Each structure stands twice: as structure tokens, then as C-alpha cells.
Amino acid sequence: MYLKLATTVEPQIEIDQFSSDAGEVSDQRFYHPLHAGRHLFHEGDEAENVYEVERGMLRLARVMENGRRQIVAFALPGDVVGFPEGNLHHTDCDAITDCVVLAHRRSALDRCNPNPELHRRLTRAALHEICAMQDHFMMLSSKSAAEKIASFVLTLAERIGEPATDGIHVDIPMRRVDIADFLGLTTETVCRTFTQFRKAGLITLETAQKAVVRDLEGLRARAEPE
Amino acid sequence: MYLKLATTVEPQIEIDQFSSDAGEVSDQRFYHPLHAGRHLFHEGDEAENVYEVERGMLRLARVMENGRRQIVAFALPGDVVGFPEGNLHHTDCDAITDCVVLAHRRSALDRCNPNPELHRRLTRAALHEICAMQDHFMMLSSKSAAEKIASFVLTLAERIGEPATDGIHVDIPMRRVDIADFLGLTTETVCRTFTQFRKAGLITLETAQKAVVRDLEGLRARAEPE
DNA sequence: CGCATCGTTGATCAATTTCAATGCCGGTGG
DNA sequence: CCACCGGCATTGAAATTGATCAACGATGCG
Numbered sequence: 001m002y003l004k005l006a007t008t009v010e011p012q013i014e015i016d017q018f019s020s021d022a023g024e025v026s027d028q029r030f031y032h033p034l035h036a037g038r039h040l041f042h043e044g045d046e047a048e049n050v051y052e053v054e055r056g057m058l059r060l061a062r063v064m065e066n067g068r069r070q071i072v073a074f075a076l077p078g079d080v081v082g083f084p085e086g087n088l089h090h091t092d093c094d095a096i097t098d099c100v101v102l103a104h105r106r107s108a109l110d111r112c113n114p115n116p117e118l119h120r121r122l123t124r125a126a127l128h129e130i131c132a133m134q135d136h137f138m139m140l141s142s143k144s145a146a147e148k149i150a151s152f153v154l155t156l157a158e159r160i161g162e163p164a165t166d167g168i169h170v171d172i173p174m175r176r177v178d179i180a181d182f183l184g185l186t187t188e189t190v191c192r193t194f195t196q197f198r199k200a201g202l203i204t205l206e207t208a209q210k211a212v213v214r215d216l217e218g219l220r221a222r223a224e225p226e
Numbered sequence: 227m228y229l230k231l232a233t234t235v236e237p238q239i240e241i242d243q244f245s246s247d248a249g250e251v252s253d254q255r256f257y258h259p260l261h262a263g264r265h266l267f268h269e270g271d272e273a274e275n276v277y278e279v280e281r282g283m284l285r286l287a288r289v290m291e292n293g294r295r296q297i298v299a300f301a302l303p304g305d306v307v308g309f310p311e312g313n314l315h316h317t318d319c320d321a322i323t324d325c326v327v328l329a330h331r332r333s334a335l336d337r338c339n340p341n342p343e344l345h346r347r348l349t350r351a352a353l354h355e356i357c358a359m360q361d362h363f364m365m366l367s368s369k370s371a372a373e374k375i376a377s378f379v380l381t382l383a384e385r386i387g388e389p390a391t392d393g394i395h396v397d398i399p400m401r402r403v404d405i406a407d408f409l410g411l412t413t414e415t416v417c418r419t420f421t422q423f424r425k426a427g428l429i430t431l432e433t434a435q436k437a438v439v440r441d442l443e444g445l446r447a448r449a450e451p452e
Numbered sequence: 453c454g455c456a457t458c459g460t461t462g463a464t465c466a467a468t469t470t471c472a473a474t475g476c477c478g479g480t481g482g
Numbered sequence: 483c484c485a486c487c488g489g490c491a492t493t494g495a496a497a498t499t500g501a502t503c504a505a506c507g508a509t510g511c512g
Contacts, residue, residue, distance in 0.1 A: 461507095
């Protein structure tokens with residue numbers, strides 16, 4: 001299965017206290033609500049925290065001097081974002097939808113103490129991330145546009161799809177250009193491929209952001225070559 | 227700077243005992259010589275060790291069911307390979323040239339004790355790897371063939387090039403098809419781009435494996451668009 | 453020496469990008 | 483309330499890049 005969007009960690013430890021405002025849960029972690037469009041951190045920022053996504057969707061991006069942009073990942077609930085390089089963040093991260101993230105002090109990643117269990121979870125998440133990124137290499141380098149879009153929609157369907165009688169309802173909150181920059185395509189190609197799938201009866205599009213997967217097997221068949 | 231080939235760690239801790247045969251250095255680490263063409267591990271193998279490259283070059287690869295292959299990274303001295311996912315290796319790894327690698331028990335990555343310093347180094351290497359892979363995303367998704375090859379040669383030159391009066395001598399021990407599978411191109415395109423650079427006077431090729439960078443700036447100009 | 457593998461080159465083809473225009477929708481202000 | 487505006491999505495046609503198909507050359511090894 002390709003296109004892990006980002007890194008999933010083991011089931012969430014139990015959180016007792018929750019305040020809908022940014023609230024300190026303990027000195028180790030605290031909740032942080034985040035409105036759509038707001039940045040969580042920028043490339044080059046001092047990395048104070050790593051974040052576990054509770055709700056919503058985030059976008060991790062890197063920009064080249066000349067303006068070309070790569071979406072590194074879309075982060076969904078359960079994913080961890082903000083792994084530092086040295087002391088700095090090496091991507092921009094902003095909220096595509098309203099989000100709630102759980103911030104962990106960056107020290108939890110660096111040191112076993114005082115919370116060895118959290119340290120272990122975050123380290124595992126980092127290792128998982130490496131594996132997931134390697135999957136994404138396959139996606140970027142050896143798949144056609146149709147295979148990329150099919151895989152992409154399938155992953156979204158598996159992770160946030162809601163099964164219904166008429167198919168799997170999938171929210172696609174990111175813009176077409178984000179999908180393009182994630183998959184190494186152009187906006188136009190993304191559009192065309194969506195319409196191609198729509199005309200083939202694989203999906204329907206209520207709006208550009210609301211899709212229904214009507215033929216899961218058909219979509220799977222397009223996700224892998226042969 | 228794009229195309230970090232793999233993960234560089236901090237300067238090597240001092241090693242006193244060295245045996246040219248596979249030799250236990252301590253219960254935490256041991257040297258492992260490896261001839262060109264030999265595998266260090268396979269995809270799906272139980273991950274017993276992570277390896278620090280001392281000498282030589284290794285190839286990390288993933289293969290899809292249908293035979294398509296992605297070279298995930300080329301590992302050079304200072305790089306770390308074999309980060310596990312769960313308990314398993316998720317790539318094949320074999321030696322392109324004769325190598326010497328330093329094996330660390332996988333537990334050094336999982337646990338702080340008994341060697342917290344090593345644990346910290348390996349964890350950092352994993353984080354660095356994430357960053358390096360994100361660089362490679364840019365390479366794979368938003369660069370032209372010429373930009374990819376130029377970046378690739380530049381990185382090799384920086385990491386293993388030997389400056390001389392006539393330019394920077396660079397060993398390119400991997401085959402063309404490996405370069406192609408690394409950059410998401412075909413063998414033919416890799417070849418053509420090399421000849422194009424040769425005809426433009428940017429490089430010379432004594433053999434397919436021995437290149438001399440004659441115009442560093444020219445090559446840099448082709449590595450980035452604009 | 454002959455075979456096998458790898459590298460190189462050429463010609464054609466197909467996929468995707470590019471360029472251009474139009475449509476759609478939500479927000480804003482008259 | 484409605485018209486206009488701006489951003490995003492979609493579609494079409496042309497251009498370009500890189501893939502594919504095919505042949506040949508070089509190199510190393512049994």
C-alpha cells in the first residue's frame with residue numbers, strides 16, 4: 001500500500017483534561033487548537049515542539065528559492081508533524097481545516113527522561129515516517145498521473161472516508177494545486193484525471209472538495225500498474 | 227542544497243580494535259566488511275542491526291510487485307542505513323563497491339541504555355534522514371532530467387570528489403540503471419543527459435564510472451532552474 | 453574468442469506540461 | 483438584492499519532455 005500521507009503513531013495515550021482553548025495538559029504536552037489557514041510553524045523556525053494531530057488536516061510544505069513548491073505530506077489525525085533537523089523545522093506547516101494538535105516538548109524526542117514511554121513513541125513515529133516517505137518515493141518517481149491520483153484518493157478514503165450506501169464519502173479539503181504539488185503533477189493534470197475518473201464512473205464529485213468513491217475495485221485497479 | 231544521498235551522522239566515535247574479518251568490537255557494535263555485490267539485508271528481514279558506513283558505497287532499494295524498482299538512497303561513508311519499521315527492514319541493501327560497515331545492535335536505537343550517547347546519535351541520524359528524504363522529494367517531483375543529473379553529480383562531487391588541476395574527479399560506481407531508478411528516469415535519459423553535459427564541456431568521462439567535473443559553476447547552474 | 457551485461461545513440465511516440473480561455477462560487481459593496 | 487470581483491477549478495489545443503523501441507558498441511569474464 002503506497003502513499004502513507006504522514007506518520008501514524010500508536011493509539012493515543014489517554015488524555016483527561018481537555019480545554020478547547022490552548023491548554024496546558026502537563027509540562028510535557030498541551031493541546032493547541034488551530035484555525036484553517038493558520039501556520040503551526042515555518043521552515044527555519046526553532047523547533048520547540050513536535051505535534052500529534054488530533055483533529056483536522058495539515059499541510060507540510062517546502063519551497064525552493066525559485067518558487068517551486070513541494071507538499072511533503074498531508075497530516076491527518078494520528079500523524080506526527082514537526083520532526084526537527086538540528087534545532088530547526090525544515091518545512092512549513094499550516095492548517096488546511098480547523099485542527100486540534102497535541103504539542104509535545106521537543107525534548108521528549110531528544111531525551112528518554114522524564115518520559116521514556118513518550119520518547120519511545122515519538123522515536124517509533126520517526127522511524128515509521130522514514131518508511132512512509134520511501135513509499136512516497138515510489139509514488140513520485142514511477143507512477144503515472146492516473147496511478148498517483150487513484151492511490152491518493154484511495155488513501156484518503158481509507159483514512160478519512162465514510163462508507164455509505166452509495167459509496168465511500170471522502171472529504172478532499174486541500175486545493176487542486178496542493179494535490180499537484182504533493183504528487184509532482186500540475187493542477188491541470190490533477191483536474192483532468194479527476195474528470196477522467198468521474199467519467200469512468202469510479203467517483204462522483206459533488207463539489208471539488210466532496211467526492212464519493214463508487215467503484216473501489218476499479219480505483220484500486222488504477223492505483224497499481226498492470 | 228538538494229539530494230542528500232542518505233543520512234550523515236556526527237563524527238565517528240573512536241574505534242580501537244579493527245579486524246579485517248567480521249570482528250566483534252564490543253557487545254554494542256562490530257565491524258563488518260562487505261564485498262561488492264553482497265547484500266547487507268533484504269526487504270522483510272528481521273532488523274537486527276543498523277549500520278554505519280565506514281568505507282564504500284551501498285544501494286538501498288525497494289521493489290514493487292510488478293518489478294518496478296526505486297533506489298531509495300545511495301549510502302556513503304558517514305551514512306546510516308537499516309532503520310527498521312516495526313522489527314523489519316523495509317528496503318534491500320547491497321554493496322555497490324567493497325564496503326566496511328559498523329553494525330550497531332538495533333536495540334541501541336530502541337533503548338537509551340546501556341548506551342545513551344549512541345542512542346542519541348542514531349536518533350539524530352534518523353531525524354536527519356527524514357530531512358534528507360524531503361530534499362529528495364523535490365528532486366523527484368519538480369526537476370527536469372538535466373536538473374536531476376546535475377544535482378546528482380554535484381552531490382557526488384561534494385561528498386566523494388577529489389579536486390585536481392583539471393577538475394574534480396568523481397567516481398560513479400553505480401550503474402546507469404541505478405541512477406535512473408534513483409532519479410525517476412530511464413537509463414537512456416540518464417545516458418543522454420551525461421553526453422549532453424559532456425558535449426557542453428561541463429564534465430568529461432574517462433569511463434562511464436570515472437567522471438571529471440570541469441565546470442562546477444556550469445553544473446550548478448543546471449542543477450537549479452532559472 | 454564468444455557471450456553477456458552494460459552503456460550509448462537514434463527515431464518515434466505518448467504522456468504531461470504549457471498556454472489560454474472559460475466556468476464556478478463565495479464574498480463584498482453599491 | 484444583485485452585480486461584480488477574485489480565487490480556484492475545469493477544459494481545450496499546442497508544445498515539449500522523457501519514455502519506448504530498436505540497434506549498435508564497449509567491456510569484462512569464462
